Structure formats: structure tokens, C-alpha cells
Amino acid sequence: MMKRSKIKELLKSPPFGKEVLVKGWVRTKRGNRNIAFIALNDGSTINNIQIVVDTASFDDNLLKEISTGACIAVEGMLAESPGKGQNVEIQARKIEIYGKCDAETYPLQKKGHSMEFLREIAHLRFRTNTFGAVFRIRHAMAFAIHKYFNDRGFYYLHTPIITGSDCEGAGEMFHVTTLDLKNVPIDTDGEIDFSNDFFGKETNLTVSGQLEGELGALSLGEIYTFGPTFRAENSNTPRHLAEFWMIEPEMAFYDLNDNMDLAEDFLKYLIAYALENCTEDLQFLNDMIDRDLLGRLRFVLDNEFVRINYTEAVNILTTSGRKWEFPVGFGRDLQAEHERYLVETHFKRPVIITDYPKEIKAFYMKQNDDGRTVRAMDVLFPGIGEIIGGSQREEDYDKLKNRITELKLPEKDLWWYLDTRKFGTAPHSGFGLGFERMILFMTGMSNIRDVIPFPRTPKNAEF
Ligand code: ATP
Ligand code: MN
Numbered sequence: 001m002m003k004r005s006k007i008k009e010l011l012k013s014p015p016f017g018k019e020v021l022v023k024g025w026v027r028t029k030r031g032n033r034n035i036a037f038i039a040l041n042d043g044s045t046i047n048n049i050q051i052v053v054d055t056a057s058f059d060d061n062l063l064k065e066i067s068t069g070a071c072i073a074v075e076g077m078l079a080e081s082p083g084k085g086q087n088v089e090i091q092a093r094k095i096e097i098y099g100k101c102d103a104e105t106y107p108l109q110k111k112g113h114s115m116e117f118l119r120e121i122a123h124l125r126f127r128t129n130t131f132g133a134v135f136r137i138r139h140a141m142a143f144a145i146h147k148y149f150n151d152r153g154f155y156y157l158h159t160p161i162i163t164g165s166d167c168e169g170a171g172e173m174f175h176v177t178t179l180d181l182k183n184v185p186i187d188t189d190g191e192i193d194f195s196n197d198f199f200g201k202e203t204n205l206t207v208s209g210q211l212e213g214e215l216g217a218l219s220l221g222e223i224y225t226f227g228p229t230f231r232a233e234n235s236n237t238p239r240h241l242a243e244f245w246m247i248e249p250e251m252a253f254y255d256l257n258d259n260m261d262l263a264e265d266f267l268k269y270l271i272a273y274a275l276e277n278c279t280e281d282l283q284f285l286n287d288m289i290d291r292d293l294l295g296r297l298r299f300v301l302d303n304e305f306v307r308i309n310y311t312e313a314v315n316i317l318t319t320s321g322r323k324w325e326f327p328v329g330f331g332r333d334l335q336a337e338h339e340r341y342l343v344e345t346h347f348k349r350p351v352i353i354t355d356y357p358k359e360i361k362a363f364y365m366k367q368n369d370d371g372r373t374v375r376a377m378d379v380l381f382p383g384i385g386e387i388i389g390g391s392q393r394e395e396d397y398d399k400l401k402n403r404i405t406e407l408k409l410p411e412k413d414l415w416w417y418l419d420t421r422k423f424g425t426a427p428h429s430g431f432g433l434g435f436e437r438m439i440l441f442m443t444g445m446s447n448i449r450d451v452i453p454f455p456r457t458p459k460n461a462e463f
Helices: 007-012 060-065 115-120 129-151 210-220 256-277 279-288 293-302 310-318 336-346 397-406 415-422 435-443
Strands: 019-031 035-041 049-054 071-080 088-099 203-205 222-230 243-252 306-309 351-357 373-381 385-392 428-434
Touching: 007 019, 007 049, 019 049, 019 088, 035 071, 060 088, 129 222, 129 256, 129 279, 129 435, 210 222, 210 243, 210 415, 210 428, 243 256, 243 435, 256 279, 256 293, 256 351, 256 373, 256 385, 256 428, 256 435, 279 293, 306 310, 310 336, 310 351, 310 373, 336 351, 336 373, 336 385, 373 428, 385 435, 397 415, 428 435
Parallel strands: 049 088, 306 351
Antiparallel strands: 019 035, 019 071, 035 049, 071 088, 222 243, 243 428, 351 373, 373 385, 385 428
16 A cells, blocks of 8 residues: 655645555546546645546546545656646546535535534534645644743643632633533522532633732743633624633743733744745735735834833823724723724734723732832734733732722632742732634634634634
8 A cells, every 4th residue: 555645745745757646535526528527625725736537547437426525546657747736746547436425415516605603514614725724834833832832841730620719800611510400409698509519619611811820920930821721701703712722831930021921922932934935824814814914914023012001091092083892091902993093093003002990800910009000911913803812920928818808709719829828929920812812813814713723712613
């Protein structure tokens, strides 16, 4: 048996004149009575390899069964192609059909399906050029993230997916339970009695690995998490998923400036990595999906991010002369329209906003001396809005405890978190990058549902 070659390798350094074996899915078949041309794709690259079939040497019935979507194995000689549009072709000697594909019912016959339609056939959309490109880039970014941190001595820390603390503070949570939903036990106070539940207490799916990540950083030094997170927020936007992946580095001895420096360097590294390693897929997306994609990636790579504090941001917005759908003013959270104005209209480059009012940020953020603001940072990107949220953490035991009391958070669930501030506390910082928001930016796709293989959103958990 000959060893299978990947199409990517054959196109990169073609062993002309050699017999090769390729396996893949038929993208198109055309030709006439004497000769057929099959464009074959095996997922290793966006490019197809051309198979040339001398119809006289093959059984008619076999050739008929080779239609768009079919899976075949082809043995033949690799030759220089005289045809336009490719320089390599395989002159088929032997063809085996692994899987026929019924032309009548195969949903991917026509070109130019809408993204909405393709979402309904998410099990097959991998076979389109667009989704092939998106998911190869997604892979490359996941790999680059691990490489970035590993090269810098960060440790990959696995934080729990099922969590017993409901004060991670980042949004609505999904309950995890084995209680009989038709017969939920109620205690004497009329509350649900979780003592008989699987874990003997109320549990949820995590909205962030940060609190546990901090525990790791306060001993290992620099850690990062990279895992799924879940938010039961009913936000039907092109930028929110109920299940998404987050990268959360957490570093001892970093102040907010160090944190911002890391975030900017990290994002630029990922862009540079994609430009270097995903050239063909990016070019395709630039040509077919978003004509500004490559220009925007290079622009963000080449320019320093603007750093301003929240108060300055509010001033810019209130003096902009714009009419806002959501009001602007100190103490109000910035909405997507405000974030995008600052990035896309005012500064025309990525912006990091720091020092938000404490009321609109989480309890664990380091309190500034002004008593009003905290050492938070949000990184805002063109076309995306918030791509990173982070902060320097409050390392002072008393200040942290007071804030927990002020906000009436359940201290009994946070004893372990408070312990770190009691036993050798240290200044530390961290942030969370939404992986899919990064992939949105990197691919020029416009809906977050199209950069994760199987999106989970309100009223949708198909596949
Ligand atoms: P937003 O205001 O956009 O809802 P957030 O303030 O809730 O975001 P954080 O809690 O700071 O976000 O989460 C860190 C990062 O995770 C965000 O910067 C974003 O990139 C990403 N993120 C947050 N919520 C979602 C979601 N529902 N779907 C996909 N990514 C998300
Ligand atoms: Mn949110």
C-alpha cells in the first residue's frame, strides 16, 4: 500500500513524476466524454488538487458516482499541469470511492449559500472554503496561544468547569444538578435543598477561571487558563455565545501597566502568527468575506494601542456631539456604540480604557486611592468592541473583605480566595481574552456563531 500524501504537501513541494496517493472530498467535477477534471480537497489546505481522468481507462459507472461531496482515494502520477489556475495535477491511474454523495439531496451543491443557512447545516459547513479557512485559523490561534505562554514560562492551569462559587461575578450561570426536576426537594425555609444534590451543594458551570487562576499565580508565578466558559445571558448579539472559550493569564508581581503591556504584546503576537502561518486562508477571507481584513490586521500590528482612563473616555463621548442610544456619564457602563465610536471614529485604533468606577466592575479589582475607581482595563478592538477585560487584583485583605461585605457577596463561598490575601499576599494582575472574539477579528467574519464549530446561543443547542 502506498502512503497517503496530504494535498498541502504535494502542492508545496511537488514530487513531479512520482506516483502519489491522495484521499479527499470532491469539490467539483467537470469535463467531457474523453477527459474529466476533479477538484479534490482533503482539508489540509484551502487549495484543491486537480485530478485528471482519462475516461477511457475507467468504468463509466464508477465515474458517474464521483459527484460533488463524494469521498475518494486516487492513485496516479503527479505532473506539471498545463492548465490555467494550477501548476500541479494528478493523472489518475486508480480511483476508489469511499463514500458516494447523492447529488439530489446534498445541501452544498450551489455556491453562495447564506451564513444563516450554513449554520443550519453546521455538520457539513466545514466543507466550504470559508469554514475550512475559519477553522484552520482557529486551530492555528489555539496553538499560537499555548506557544506564546509556554515560550514565556507561563504554566497552563486547568481550572474547574463545574464550580461551587456563584460569585465569579461575570454573568448569569447555568445550574448543574442531578436533582429530579419534577420533584425538587425544598427545605424548611422554602428554598431548594441542595444537600441531596450530587455535590451536596449548589453548583454551576463556570463563567470564568479567574478566581482559581489567581490561586495558581500566587505560587507558580505566571499561569494561564484556556478553556470553555458558560454564560446564561440572554443576549442575542453577533458577539455573545452561551458557551465560549476564554484565555485567562494571571500573573504575580504585575501591576496594571505590566498587564496592559502583556495584553498588547499577546494580541500582536497572535496577529503576526496568523499573518505568517495562515497566509492562504487569510487571503481567501480577505478576497471573499472582508476586503479590509489584511489591512486591518497589519494596522493593528503596526500601531500602538491608545491608553486612556474611563473618565477621559466619558469626556470624549459627552463632547462628541453625537446622539447616543444609551446615555453616557460617569458611573454608567460603556455600551458597544460608545466603544466602537472611540475605536473606529475617534482614535481609529485599538484603545485600552482603564480605571472604571468601582460600581460597574467586579469586587476583586484593586481599589484606587480616589475611592471611586478601580484598576480595571478593557481592550477595545475595531469591529469587535471589547475583546479583553482585565484588572489588577485587590491584594489587601481588609479592602477586599470590605468590598465583599458591601456587595453582600457570600463570604462563606470565598474563604479560600480570601486566604491568599492572608497568607503571603502579592500584587498581581490578569485578564480574559474571549477566544471567539479574537477569531472574529482575525477572520473578518461578522457573527460569532460562525467562528465556533457548534455555537450555543439562546434557544439553540443543535448538534
Ligand atoms: P461584554 O460586555 O462584551 O458582554 P463582559 O464584560 O461580560 O463582555 P468579561 O466578563 O470581562 O466580559 O469577559 C472577558 C472576555 O470574554 C470579554 O472581553 C470578551 O472577549 C469575552 N466574552 C464575554 N462574554 C462573552 C460571550 N457571551 N460570548 C463570547 N465572548 C464573551
Ligand atoms: Mn457580558
